[in-house]
Amino acid sequence: MVFTPALLDNSGRLTRRLLQSWQKIPEDTPVSDETRNHVILCGYGRVGQNLMRYLTSFHLKAVAVDRDLVRLQEASAAGEHILFGDASRQEILVNAGIKSARLLVVTFDDPRLAERILHTARGLNPNIRILVRTRDDTHLDALIEAGAEEVVPEVLEASLMLVAHALMMLDVPFDRVMATLRKTRRERYRMLQGYYHGDTLPTTDSAGNPYRLLHAVTLSDKARGIGRSIAHCALRDVEIRAVKRQDKTLESPDEELVLEPGDTVILYGPLEAVEAAENRLLGG
Template identity: 40%
Template sequence: MGHESTGEQAIFLKDVLVFLFAAGVIVPAFRALKLPAVAGFLIAGILLGPHGLGTFEHLWGPLQFITVSEPEAAAPFAELGILFLLFLLGLELSFRNLWQMKRIVFGAGGMQAILSAVLIGLLLWSFGVPATAAAVVGLALALSSTAIVMQVLTSEHRAAGPAGRTALGVLLFQDILVAPILIFVSFLAPANDADIASSIVRALVEGLIAVVLIVGVGRFVLQYVFRLAARTGGRDFLMALTLFVVIGAAVITASAGLSVALGAFLAGLVLGETEFRHQTEVDLDPFKGLLLGIFFMTVGMSIDLATVVDLAPVVLGGLAGLMILKMVVSWVACRIFAGPAPLATEASLLLAPAGEFAFVVMAAATAAGVVGTGVATPVTAIAGLSMFLIPLTSRIGVQIAKRMKTPASDKMPAQSFAEQEGHVVIAGFGRVGRAIARILDEEHANIVILDRNFQSVQQGRAEGWQISLGDAARKEMLEVSGAAGASLFVVTVDDPVSAERMVRAIRSIRPNVPIFARARDAEHGKTLRQAGASFVIPDAIEAGLQLAGRALEEFGYPVETVRDKLGAERDEAYRKASES
């Protein structure tokens, strides 16, 4: 037993070294060739896995030292990467923003998942696959890859843009579907005689209890526990508490039969409401990148090249059919529920490939005897290859969407933007307005600008901005800016009277839309909040924070420490300002 244990430890340590070698050497080499990190990890997984160079170990023994012998041992670490990714995405959103996405989550997400599953199942059944197996495979392949899609969007700074938010909404609905799909698979097992109705009702009740528990504890307990850890233990205790929250929320949802990713996402939403959001992002980001890399490598290792070669017509034909079918369905769903054709095109190409849950569903179906290995083997190969294509389909989607948005000539864009939806309206295009526009544009947000200065408008239009000459305090100008479909308004003008009028005008036609406004001082901020602003940023606070940060750097504080302190102080200052 002791010798066996020592041998297993040696294999595990060797596999860890291979993973770290891939992350520290191979993937950076691919990055030097302008290949995305996700694609680099996937290729490394194919090369260094048991189906890659591992197949030649019997020909040359030393290959065992540069290949992964037991990919399943990395599964827990890979799952942690997915948890951190969804947790950090939750930090970026809020419950209010998530509720505003309900049309995308339940409309586009529901239509995409259900219609894709039905069409895939019917197509397989028409080719002779048994009805139950076809239904399960359809459900498995209808799901897309939350981990890879969101990692690609995050690395390309597109997660906050319209296409990123649309993809996230659809993926969230798919995560919710995982539990019912697994219950359905277990019910189809030949030896199972359980009542499917009671099983589904029980799962729904347990899932609702889990979600309420996470949100309730997070809202009423989490902030105070984090403050206690910050006062008594500093960053070490905060890191331990953050890990406890992420994994604990995942365990709660998993116990209720829901996706572990959903639990991590809910934990991020809750913690994002506290002043510890910025420090948590900084602390977890390196772990997320490395652990997600392990996940992507395990996906690459799951692709059996020998199977792909032996079943090439089936695998490649199935891959093409899957991509085309899901792309069309996703495009229609996103076009109906999310926005214009360029957005639908970009999102549909992200959602067309299969996802990591396809492996989970197929493994459960094979173990239950619902799907035979003759069907499961090519299906898993198709799923793995499609996930490998996500970085490529993402880039194709961006290029096609850009061409669809580009006018046929070099004429100035139209003055009216009344038909747009989901965009950000910025009132004022001075230094502050320009800074906000640049940052949002880097995240591929759709921006419409109003300004009263003719020269600023003329210069902005020459630079390619969607900008119109007009006063945002006038309702007719707000209508021109597409106020009816805007998702956010930002008022940046420094004139107190004009800023107040603009906020009141916006609030009069959009009672519930978020309005961010710039204030000269705390008193002006109070006036803007009374006028209807959702969030106010006093110039005095930012000036003080920047001066304090520069002073700390002068005293020798590390840049990261200064950034963390300023982030926490900023959150606290804005909280106090909003209560005054």
């Protein structure tokens, strides 16, 4: 706080000095051998810097792109390969060697900017592999559609790592644990999506879409859904994740499955759709 007034008073001069120290590469300059078959890190905060350390330890070349001038100066002074700019701009990615890069990683949590980067990167190099980090799975499908090969939602990955450690501490064989992790990722974290909420329930997610939740409905003898197939129940805008019948759990049940008294149906979807589905199953 003591230095804040001085920094604000001299911010213009500091910015000019930093910009003068950064030499922009013209778009038509051939990419050097140092930036061929490399990784482009969009964002050089903590995640980007940690990734750079591991890439370096494996002798893999990388170039970072960041818009923070202080971070640029600090990293450049340490001899790290970093460019100043907005990674969604074509000329910045060209300067970073997009046309000959092996992998592009979006290391920050900004799905909208990530989508712009994806569109720009795909236009310059349709074959480049792209990995995107996000906070959760809210924008997962949109990012995949925009061109991301893999999306890593932090919240779900944290859950997955906890699952893996718990299984290994319970002496589940390592190969089975790894197979479970691969299967979960391959299915785009489907098993980790949705959970039973407590007293508070958000109405929308971070993208403004209706929040999706899990809800269990147990069918009594007089429920309307008894004796009907799942398809015949005509439930809209919800997914039946499972049907629990006595001591069995039927995951992703077939639509021809006929519901029986005592079945517990696990619904997944927006709150209004889940409530409507419950009414159709119970006959309310």
